Amino acid sequence: MSEGDVNDGEDARDADDADDGGDAGESAGNSTRRKPVVVVVEPETPGNVGTIARAMKNFGLSDLKLVDPPELDEDGEAYGFAGHAREDVLPNADEVTFDEVVESYHTVGTTAITGEDDRSHERWPFKTPVELRESLADVDAPTAIVFGREGRGLNNDELSRLDEVCSIPAADDYPVLNLGQAATVILYELRDLTVEETQLPDTAVTRAPETDVERLHELFGDFLEATGQREHRREKNALLLRRLLGRAHPTEREVHSLLGTVRKATTKLEHADYLAAKHDEPAYPRE
Incomplete structure (x- = not known):
């Protein structure tokens, strides 16, 4: 020194x-x-x-x-x-x-x-x-x-x-x-x-393409319909998801993961309806 x-x-x-x-x-x-x-x-x-x-x-x-x-x-x-x-x-x-x-x-x-x-x-x-x-x-x-x-x-x-x-x-x-x-x-x-430059990337999040986000909204709408919810409730929940994703800025990977999950859940619900009708059994509880 x-x-x-x-x-x-x-x-x-x-x-x-x-x-x-x-x-x-x-x-x-x-x-x-x-x-x-x-x-x-x-x-x-x-x-x-x-x-x-x-x-x-x-x-x-x-x-x-x-x-x-x-x-x-x-x-x-x-x-x-x-x-x-x-x-x-x-x-x-x-x-x-x-x-x-x-x-x-x-x-x-x-x-x-x-x-x-x-x-x-x-x-x-x-x-x-x-x-x-x-x-x-x-x-x-x-x-x-x-x-x-x-x-x-x-x-x-x-x-x-x-x-x-x-x-x-x-x-x-x-x-x-x-x-x-x-x-x-x-x-x-x-x-x-x-500090001129940090180790952090310029952006923390790259938002998924809007076409993918809109596809998620469409599939979520199909999912809500398959649950048997009343129309006014489906509209409310669909809007809630849109506002949530609007604030969250999901990444492409996150949206693709959700797309797969919602698609599978919708398919299972539709299949459950089909089996209930085929065997003349009550459908799963609805509102």
Whole structure:
């Protein structure tokens, strides 16, 4: 881990010369927006530093800055918890001072405990992670997301020197998350600003061809008729299925599976009617 100024002697406010994260000039999507740096103030547990580094790697960030960190042994917890971030994010982390962060970045402090109203200026107003993402979406500025200590977080004096406050909504009786968990949640919510492409396909569902869906509706109508339901009930149930499939966006395979099942069920009902008539026996109970 290297020790040095946040900006390596440059003015981080200068968009052309700032060293505000190594990837400062890289983009998320087609934007030229600079990616935030992540700052951890006086972390006590090396494992949490490794967890944060891993979350950064997961969500497209690379610039980690540490204020008074513990010793990060390459054979210790930090590197053990970092996953592939042990190859770049963690060994390239900078040791900085809190003053350097405040002077060089637009800062967002994180806290679990917020003020109840504007009488507590240090912790009020605050944004949720989603609101923070929305507020940063149209802004290009060197930005630092600042996390505090495991046990105490950022104190009021520190928060009062930061520009914004972010807090994760959680259960009122236990709102305090583990440091690594909190960082993971916030970085996940900022992913639209930091990740160019995920492992997920462009679309989660490809809806079946409408001709297949309509064929299913036709067969379902035949099935309802074979059950012996009264016409008004059949019409109602047919409409319910149409609305259900309209919301569900079934895939081609799902529709084909249902087509086969409904077709077989209809055939069995029709055969039962045929046998009942042939042997002059009562048909199965109808409405």
